[in-house]
Amino acid sequence: MTGPRKVAVVGVALSDCGRVDEATPYALHAQAARRALADAGLRREVVDGFASAGLGTLAPVEVAEYLGLRPTWADSTAVGGSTWEVMAAHAADAIAAGHANAVLLVYGSTARADIRAGRRTGDLSFGSRGPLQFEVPYGHTLIAKYAMAARRHMIEHGTTIEQLAEVAVQARANAALNPEAMFRTPITVDEVLSGPVIADPFTKLHCCIRSDGGAAVLLAAEEYVRDCRTAPVWVLGTGECLSHATMSEWEDFTVSPAAVSGPLAFRRAGITAADVDFAEIYDAFTYMTLVTLEDLGFCAKGEGGAFVEKGRLRVAGGELPVNTDGGGLSAQHPGMRGLFLLVEAVRQLRGEAGERQVRRADGGLPELGVASGTGGWFCSSGTVVLGRG
Numbered sequence: 318m319t320g321p322r323k324v325a326v327v328g329v330a331l332s333d334c335g336r337v338d339e340a341t342p343y344a345l346h347a348q349a350a351r352r353a354l355a356d357a358g359l360r361r362e363v364v365d366g367f368a369s370a371g372l373g374t375l376a377p378v379e380v381a382e383y384l385g386l387r388p389t390w391a392d393s394t395a396v397g398g399s400t401w402e403v404m405a406a407h408a409a410d411a412i413a414a415g416h417a418n419a420v421l422l423v424y425g426s427t428a429r430a431d432i433r434a435g436r437r438t439g440d441l442s443f444g445s446r447g448p449l450q451f452e453v454p455y456g457h458t459l460i461a462k463y464a465m466a467a468r469r470h471m472i473e474h475g476t477t478i479e480q481l482a483e484v485a486v487q488a489r490a491n492a493a494l495n496p497e498a499m500f501r502t503p504i505t506v507d508e509v510l511s512g513p514v515i516a517d518p519f520t521k522l523h524c525c526i527r528s529d530g531g532a533a534v535l536l537a538a539e540e541y542v543r544d545c546r547t548a549p550v551w552v553l554g555t556g557e558c559l560s561h562a563t564m565s566e567w568e569d570f571t572v573s574p575a576a577v578s579g580p581l582a583f584r585r586a587g588i589t590a591a592d593v594d595f596a597e598i599y600d601a602f603t604y605m606t607l608v609t610l611e612d613l614g615f616c617a618k619g620e621g622g623a624f625v626e627k628g629r630l631r632v633a634g635g636e637l638p639v640n641t642d643g644g645g646l647s648a649q650h651p652g653m654r655g656l657f658l659l660v661e662a663v664r665q666l667r668g669e670a671g672e673r674q675v676r677r678a679d680g681g682l683p684e685l686g687v688a689s690g691t692g693g694w695f696c697s698s699g700t701v702v703l704g705r706g
Contacts, residue, residue, distance in 0.1 A: 325549035328357025334530030345425030345531035353533035358546030366420030397692020401655030402699025406555035425531030467604035474619035492643025554586025574698035594683030655690035
């Protein structure tokens with residue numbers, strides 16, 4: 318090998334999503350994986366790298382066995398919702414260096430079905446030992462942590478609850494164009510504001526939905542592209558950053574770790590935020606979208622509230638379409654949504670998004686998209702820049 322190999326996403330897929338009461342998480346993993354391989358037109362035997370997290374004691378060993386894989390490269394990084402962008406970065410580096418040829422990232426969860434059936438899977442308090450032991454006694458829930466951060470942004474920068482509500486309204490407008498979205502009925506700012514309060518200042522519609530579902534992404538070295546049935550989407554740049562676990566160690570509630578991962582990814586891709594045609598941003602809560610837009614450089618710090626107004630995030634007529642599938646606020650959110658961001662970004666760049674397809678000003682397909690995942694309560698971030706050329 319004379320130099321680093323180029324790396325492309327050659328296959329993407331979702332499992333059945335939304336309400337999938339009859340499936341197990343393993344079945345959703347398998348369904349998404351089979352569909353991603355079929356999308357690429359490659360056989361399972363090509364896969365020599367595997368990455369998975371969130372299921373089983375020995376993930377990804379158990380999931381790989383279930384899928385009939387015996388990988389020689391593996392990743393089980395677990396940093397919350399940004400896991401999949403971080404894993405994509407690790408996989409791209411491994412392929413570029415020749416340590417793997419084709420890496421499958423896969424995820425599946427029955428988060429909605431588990432709750433409905435009364436099954437509690439995992440520690441919903443996110444741990445009571447280590448540093449978090451000093452927060453757990455005070456009932457510091459994950460939602461409360463995001464709400465605290467949102468309130469700080471409102472105090473420091475004058476961000477309004479109506480501006481945060483706009484994020485939910487525009488996500489639902491994009492979901493209305495997506496037949497796979499769980500909720501597609503349009504909503505208004507007033508409807509968002511009048512809902513039941515979950516954690517001040519968030520009402521119900523400021524928070525992500527809970528769904529079942531899985532996703533898979535197949536990355537491969539450039540020499541495999543000619544054998545694939547789909548056009549390649551190239552990995553152009555990646556960045557990752559870990560921030561904090563305890564809120565007392567977070568220096569500034571108005572700055573997320575995307576302020577580090579985003580510029581890293583953009584610099585490595587040789588682009589700026591102004592070059593990006595659309596963005597897929599982790600949106601467990603409306604504030605996540607707003608502050609990540611600032612930290613990725615789409616607007617200045619403190620200007621996120623004004624930036625999200627006037628339909629700027631919509632597929633239809635928006636200057637920067639964001640969460641084009643409807644996001645975690647309306648499309649699907651089965652626990653960790655980072656892999657879904659990559660699937661949607663690839664579909665957009667291929668021109669496979671149907672009614673929600675993003676177009677450039679000249680009517681052409683988008684050239685550059687970004688997927689940025691956030692884990693925990695702004696504990697981690699992974700950003701991936703993808704392009705057609």
